[in-house]
Amino acid sequence: MASELLVIDGLSKTFSAPAGDVIALSNIRLQVRKGEFITIIGPSGCGKSTLLKIVAGLDTRYTGTVLLNGKPIEGPSIEKGFIFQEPRLFPWLTVEKNIAANLSLKNPQVRQRVNELIELVRLQGFEKSYPRELSGGMAQRVSIARALLRNPDVLLLDEPFGALDAFTRTHMQEVLLDIWQRNGTTMLFVTHDLDEAVFLGERVVIMNPRPGHIRSVLPVDLPFPRKRSGTAFQEMRRLVLNEFEKVEEPLYDVGGGI
Amino acid sequence: MNKQLAGRTSERPGAALSRIPAALHGWIVPVAILLIWQLAAALHLVSATLLPAPSQIIGQAFRLLGNGELLQHMGISLYRAGVGFALGSAAGLLLGLSTGLGKLAERTLDPSLQMLRMIPMLSLVPLFILWFGVGEFSKILMISLGAFFPVYVNTFLGIRGVELKLLEVTGIYQFTRWQLLSRVIIPSALPNILLGLRLSLGTAWLVLVVAEMMGASAGVGYMIQDARAYSQTDIVFVGISIFAIVGKLSDSAVRLLEKRWLRWRDTYKG
Numbered sequence A: 001m002a003s004e005l006l007v008i009d010g011l012s013k014t015f016s017a018p019a020g021d022v023i024a025l026s027n028i029r030l031q032v033r034k035g036e037f038i039t040i041i042g043p044s045g046c047g048k049s050t051l052l053k054i055v056a057g058l059d060t061r062y063t064g065t066v067l068l069n070g071k072p073i074e075g076p077s078i079e080k081g082f083i084f085q086e087p088r089l090f091p092w093l094t095v096e097k098n099i100a101a102n103l104s105l106k107n108p109q110v111r112q113r114v115n116e117l118i119e120l121v122r123l124q125g126f127e128k129s130y131p132r133e134l135s136g137g138m139a140q141r142v143s144i145a146r147a148l149l150r151n152p153d154v155l156l157l158d159e160p161f162g163a164l165d166a167f168t169r170t171h172m173q174e175v176l177l178d179i180w181q182r183n184g185t186t187m188l189f190v191t192h193d194l195d196e197a198v199f200l201g202e203r204v205v206i207m208n209p210r211p212g213h214i215r216s217v218l219p220v221d222l223p224f225p226r227k228r229s230g231t232a233f234q235e236m237r238r239l240v241l242n243e244f245e246k247v248e249e250p251l252y253d254v255g256g257g258i
Numbered sequence B: 001m002n003k004q005l006a007g008r009t010s011e012r013p014g015a016a017l018s019r020i021p022a023a024l025h026g027w028i029v030p031v032a033i034l035l036i037w038q039l040a041a042a043l044h045l046v047s048a049t050l051l052p053a054p055s056q057i058i059g060q061a062f063r064l065l066g067n068g069e070l071l072q073h074m075g076i077s078l079y080r081a082g083v084g085f086a087l088g089s090a091a092g093l094l095l096g097l098s099t100g101l102g103k104l105a106e107r108t109l110d111p112s113l114q115m116l117r118m119i120p121m122l123s124l125v126p127l128f129i130l131w132f133g134v135g136e137f138s139k140i141l142m143i144s145l146g147a148f149f150p151v152y153v154n155t156f157l158g159i160r161g162v163e164l165k166l167l168e169v170t171g172i173y174q175f176t177r178w179q180l181l182s183r184v185i186i187p188s189a190l191p192n193i194l195l196g197l198r199l200s201l202g203t204a205w206l207v208l209v210v211a212e213m214m215g216a217s218a219g220v221g222y223m224i225q226d227a228r229a230y231s232q233t234d235i236v237f238v239g240i241s242i243f244a245i246v247g248k249l250s251d252s253a254v255r256l257l258e259k260r261w262l263r264w265r266d267t268y269k270g
Ligand SMILES: Nc1ncnc2c1ncn2[C@@H]1O[C@H](COP(=O)(O)OP(=O)(O)OP(=O)(O)O)[C@@H](O)[C@H]1O
Pocket: A015, A016, A017, A022, A023, A024, A043, A044, A045, A046, A047, A048, A049, A050, A051, A085, A212
């Protein structure tokens, strides 16, 4: 399987806590091709964030195999972008400096890319604002711009659009699909929202909790751009939903998102 | 509804205050005390030798200003406090950074520093006099020692208060060690560091007076000590006021820095 970018096999992760050990991930097996768009969906606490952090290299204490480009992941690296579940902005930096982070805005190339991204995430006029002056959704868009600035080969997204309103969310989904198609970025996208999972993913990974494991992986064979109102889309959505209804635990916000 | 609200506010006891510009609110209490004090002195309710009238103290202050005595004392005191504060707080910042950043430095240095910190500064005075005499060196060393600990402790606390979640972000974006320090750790610890500086300014003043009273031939502390020997209570008050005024000014300077550098903070502002 040389064409696989990411190979996960027999991955397990246990958190030791005073109150007792929590098995966050149990025997995860997943292979992702280069340039593939994977969406991961599952109820709260099933280990989605934990899985992404391991792939990002933020957590290296696990058992099993996780290979990126055939090599074990040793730590974070610049080709693996990460959009966290919360914005995680630096409160002392303005919006544009948060996007640039450790790159210098004095570099004309960075400056220009930052300006483009601010337009892309629709934050013109807030370049010089501090994070405390932003709404939750605006802050999250800043963190999305920050991740996009680095043009990562693999983008790990942890419920990135959870805090956005419906309109901005649709816009950001289109922006993301556009970036994916233009740059061939491999996407691992975690969401709570069934519609979003089916709208974006080439494959939808359904996870279950206690202990966190992959229940099934469903291919979504619909061409892009997808239309939510189309019958094929609705058919696919029903298929994924059916898969869910077999789940012992009800997923509390199917379709609704946060 | 609006009228009702307006009606109610004018009945509040604070309403009279709102007619005075907010910038002057801090002056209300001192001015009131001075007025009552002056009145009590004019009516001979207090002894003029124990508690001279404010007008007499102000007159004395102008006399000392006029003959240059006051400026000379102030100059030498500011020099001692300034150098001591600069050395002490710089050392506190550097050591606080190293113990804050490194487990090794913390394990080896922090326990000893914490033990030293618990020694009351003033109990060291006799030792300092024995070792270094009563010269400038021993005074400045004492002041810097006093200024050291508040900055040290607060820098350490500030660094350990950096959010792990933000450190994960710096991991993802591969910040260099220098970028991590200058763009994340220091800004995040800055509120604590500035608090440490403010506290350490206060300690520097305190130790300055002790140092100048333990033996000196110039300085505001000496001026006070000397005046006491001759029962010139008004000069004692002039000296005390100098400490109050210069102390307040230096504190305001740090607060100004806080205002400028911590603009990003989102906290209760009253
Ligand atoms: N640092 C930690 N220490 C101990 N337990 C943890 C830690 N992080 C996560 N867990 C546990 O691991 C499990 C999975 O957590 P994780 O954050 O991956 O869930 P999730 O699927 O991302 O949930 P959500 O949809 O609510 O974000 C949870 O049961 C949680 O309690």
